[in-house]
Amino acid sequence: MTEPRAAAAPDPAPRASWGPSDVPTTALLTDQYELTMLRAALQAGTAQRHSVFELFGRTLPEGRRYGVVAGVGRALRALRHFRFDDESLAFLRDREVVDDVTADWLADYRFSGNIWGYPEGEIYFPGSPLLVVEGSFAEAVLLETVFLSIYNHDSAIASAASRMTAMANGRPCIEMGSRRTQELAAVAAARAAYIAGFETTSNLEAGRRYGVPTAGTAAHSFTLLFDSEREAFRAQLDALGTGTTLLVDTYDVAEAVRTGIELAGGELGAIRLDSGDLAEAARRVRRQLDELGATKTKIIVTSDLDEWNIAALSGAPVDGYGVGTALVTGSGHPTSGFVYKLVARAVDADPASPLVPVAKKSTNKTSIGGRKYALRRLDERGVAEAEVIGIGEPARGDHNDRPLLVPLVxxxxxVGDEPLTAARERHVRARAELPLDARKMSRGGPVIETIYVEPDGDQLLSPYRSRR
Amino acid sequence: MTEPRAAAAPDPAPRASWGPSDVPTTALLTDQYELTMLRAALQAGTAQRHSVFELFGRTLPEGRRYGVVAGVGRALRALRHFRFDDESLAFLRDREVVDDVTADWLADYRFSGNIWGYPEGEIYFPGSPLLVVEGSFAEAVLLETVFLSIYNHDSAIASAASRMTAMANGRPCIEMGSRRTQELAAVAAARAAYIAGFETTSNLEAGRRYGVPTAGTAAHSFTLLFDSEREAFRAQLDALGTGTTLLVDTYDVAEAVRTGIELAGGELGAIRLDSGDLAEAARRVRRQLDELGATKTKIIVTSDLDEWNIAALSGAPVDGYGVGTALVTGSGHPTSGFVYKLVARAVDADPASPLVPVAKKSTNKTSIGGRKYALRRLDERGVAEAEVIGIGEPARGDHNDRPLLVPLVxxxxxVGDEPLTAARERHVRARAELPLDARKMSRGGPVIETIYVEPDGDQLLSPYRSRR
Incomplete structure (x- = not known):
């Protein structure tokens, strides 16, 4: 291979000791090149140059009109646990990824800089500076991979989830995609979906770790375990109470509904439909439930739903949507396309040296140095009309501008920790500010333009794709 | 909400103690309904009925000709750590997901049954019984979510990776998608890609945890940190040696190549191209390198590659491919669509009772009970011609059949642990058996049919979609 310093024979025996509890640090959730860059920069004396990195997306995923920020809380926790312990350092030395000098530097690693960012649940657009990380090159570059992993995943899920909850229009959405994605991505997905308005998740670890409300009663296998559907329903009602949700499509839906209502004495909490033409089935079941006097029994639907199906069911008598695959795979966009770029750095290691903007040739000059501000410009009715980004302090004016960056570190x-409910509430407010076009299910560009304000006050449109 | 037993107010404060080391068990990486079903079955006296669950896919992802099994080793590790510790039980009681009887039962949970499965790296087709889990309903149903999460993710990545390594046709592929997927999904993705023929990963945790060889040298930010590209290259060569890979497209490629070869004294390991028309750029750089006498310096390309781009570059002078987004998102198919179904169960809790097949109405009778066998039928030249699945023992015949299921538990x-290299070698062998059509990049159905053998010896084609 072409990376002589990197390759090593794989360990022939699986690590017998490995268990899920064995993730002592987030520091190795990192691309190797972050560490080889550090090594070379330490040796060359440039590692301490004061630097500004920015995490942002050049575009929204194709067809999307807005994006939703998620992952902030998880990124801050990852930062807290970003430590090079003895085992990590032994591994890195063994593989000759780092030398002794670098290993010694890493042993003391603590991020000591500043981070600003869009708070969780906020809306974003092309070019929005979701994170601004300021510190030495050495300490800031190391965070690239884990920050991107968290933001690219969590925001992809939240962005899809927000379209679904918008289409559900107040009807509760239940996240149930754990089985369709990696087992720990599932926990993060449940958290992101909750931020973007889902009511509950099937994922118990998301309940334990993040306090997301959990839901779930029974699968088809439960009905099949019993000698009859009636026995299965009786067992479920006995154990979980009449408020439970019965899954009624294992055999014949109409018969199952009749049996369920009879056994629950008309007090059944809900029934769940998991197959067939859901709109038609929901109408039929609603009629049957009402005829049986079970007017309060709800109807939950759960078969391969996405935002379009949810929209299509808006006229059907449905009381809740269970969403799986489409949610945890970002409904066609499983990753957000965010990058983490060095936008400015000092000319030398002196902390007092001024920052100079830097950019590779292929990018535009608007990748400008220094700490940015970002504002959501609202019109007189409070409707968002532009994402305004510039350097330093925004000029005073008569605009109705809402600042978007908050201090995180x-x-x-x-300093940016907050309860998940704060992110959830923020999302409701931020989405409500968007122009009505944001709710269109048809494909289109961002609902508002991104405007860059030059230091001299000139405004220019974003170089990033921003079609309406 | 409609799940009265489940919902609870979210914890207002983030769990300050939470860190990545705080995943003491895999047992809560589970959908809530697995536990409510258990609770109801325990109360009804059906929980101990001997049961067979099967993990399989009804189809391959649209357009794919074969799938690759990955996740076996991770599923076995998850099983080893599937324990309900005090904190998990306290959470489940608090939320009223389980009652005292169920909690007591869970406290002693150890899976005591048998599991057979396709070994890791093996090829699969629609209907292939990837896992056959035999035990009491109670102990087997609980494993559904975590097994599906692992298999659905890891096999999706391995299936995409195998197409890429097939197209690379011996040229090394480097996995570098960590930043595009959730931070722990990234580790699993690196492992799955390695099974399917990738040579290295950028992911350090995959190196530490699984022994996957790691790779990586520098990003554009490294070049931008220095006052000139020449200084950056010199620093990298000083620290990492002349065998390193220089990234040459920050400013002007031709000038960067000239500088790199000059500084490395003609001995440079490789250059990396990360933008532009890669085929054209590779040809130009190859010519330049050869003219400079650097005939051994390799060319690595890394910009948004997928299996089609890799195929398109087969005629270009490229020595290695770095693949990111397309790999970790399964190249259009981020999940495999596997399900975990109860296919048979005993009529009562007596361990000696016979199994009866069960199926919900909407599925076909070929969801038949009992432990299956699965064979890859090969023709006289050793080329795969069918996936043969049946119950019990296969009939003796003059077929050239390769058994596919091995004991895992x-x-x-x-009992199914094995080194990752064994899976990697198995994949090479299993892929080489496939008809040549398997390597077509055009969309199509599975390259071989799935045949079900009835207990009476009759054969029938798979009910699952299996178009050529």
Whole structure:
């Protein structure tokens, strides 16, 4: 191979000791090149140059009109646990990824810089500076991979989830995609979906770890375990109470509904439909339930739903949507396309040296140095009309501008922690500000333009794709 | 909401203690309904009925000609750590997901049954019984979610990876998608890609945890950190040696190549191209390198590659492919669509009772009970011609049949562990057996049919979609 320093024979025996509890640090959830760059920069004396990195997306995923920020809380926790312990350092030395000097530097690693960012649940657009990371090159470059992993995944899920909850229009959405994605991505997905308006998740670890409300009663296998559907329903009602949700499509839906209501004495919480033409089936079942006097029994539907199916069911008597695959795979866009770019750095290691903007040739000059501000410009009715981005302090004016960046880390100290409910509420507010076009299911560009304000006050449109 | 037993107010404060080390068990990486079903079955006296669950896919992802099994080793590790510890039980009781009887039962949970499966790296087709899980309903149903999460993710990545390594046709592929997927899904993706023929990964945790060889040298930010590209290259060569890979497209490619070869004294390991028309750029750079005498310096390309781009570059002078987004998102198919179905169960809790096949109405009778066998039928030249699936023991015949199921767990004891290199070698052999059509990049159905053998010896074609 072409990476002589990197390759090593794979360990022939699986690590017998490995268990899920064995993730002592997030520091190795990192691309190797972050560490080889550090090594070379330490040796060359440039590692301490003060630097600004920015995490942003050049575009929204194709056809999307807005994106939703998620992953902030998880990124801050990853930062807290970003430590090179003895085992990590032994591994890195063994593989000759780092030398002794670099290993010694890593042993003391603590991020001591500043981070600003869009808070969780906020809406974003092309070019929005979702994270601005300021510190030495050495300490800031190392965070690239884990920050991108978290933001690219969590925001992809939240962005899909927000379209679904918008289409559900107040009817509750239940996240149930755990089985369709990697087992720990599933936990993060449940959290992101909750931020974007889902009511509950089937994922128990998301309940335990993040306090997301959990839901779920029975699968087809439960009905099949019993000698008859009636026995299965009786067992479920006995154990879980009449408020439970019965799955009624294992055999014959109409018969199952009749049996369920009879056994629950008309007090059944809900029935779940998991196959067939859901709109038609829901109408039929609603009629049957009402005829049986079970007017309060709800109807939950759950078969391969996405935002379009949810929209199509808006006229059907459905009381809740269970969403799986489409949610956890970002409904066609499983990743957000965010990058983490060095936008400015000092000319030398002196902390007092000024920052100079840097950019590779292929990018535009608007990748400008220094800490940015970002504002959501609202019209007189409070409707968003532009994403305004510039350097330094925004000019005073008569605009109705809402600042978007908040401090997340101050001199190494995490200051951006907040309860998940705050992110959830923020999302409701931020989405409500968007022009009505944001709710269109048809494909289109961002609902508002991104505007860059030059230091001299000139405004220019985003170089990033931003078609309406 | 419609799930009155489940919902609870979210924890207002983030769990300050949570860190990546805080995943003490895999047992909560589970959908809530597995536990409510258990609770109801325990109360009804059906939980101990001997049961057979099967993990399989009804189809291959649209357009794919074969699938690759990955996740076996991870599923076995998840099983080993599937324990309900005090914190998990306290959470489940708190939320009223389980009652005291169920919690007591869970506290002693150890899977004591048998599991057979396709070994890792093997090829699969529609209907292939990838896992056959035999035990009491109670112990087997609980494993559904975590097994599906692992298999659905890891096999999706391996299936995409195999197409890429097939197209690379011996040229090394480097996995570098960590930043595009959830941070722990990234580790699993690197492992799955390695099974399917990738040579290295950028992911350090995959190196530490699974022994996957790692690779990576520098990003554009490294070049931008220095006052000139020449200084950056010199620093990299000083630290990492002349065998390193220089990224040459930050400014002007031709000038960067000239500088790199000059500084490395003609001995440079490789250059990396990350933008532009890669085929054209590779040809130009190859010519330049050869003219400079650097005939051994390799060319690595890395910009948004997928299996089609890799195929398109087969005529270009490229020595290695770095693949990111397309790999970790399964190249259009981020999940495999596997399900975990109860296919047979005993009529009562007596361990000696016979199994009866079960199926919900909408499925076909070929969801037949009992432990299946699965064979890859080969023609006289050793080329695969059918996937043969039946119940019990296969009939003796003059077919050239290769058995596919191996024991993974025997009476609760894990017997299916193997080194990752064994899976990697198996994949090479299994892929080489496939008809040549398997390598076509055009969309199509599975390259071989799935044949079900009835207990009376009759053969029938798979009910699952299996178009050529």
């Amino acid at each position: 101050r001199e190494g100290e995490i | 025997r009476e609760g004891e894990i």
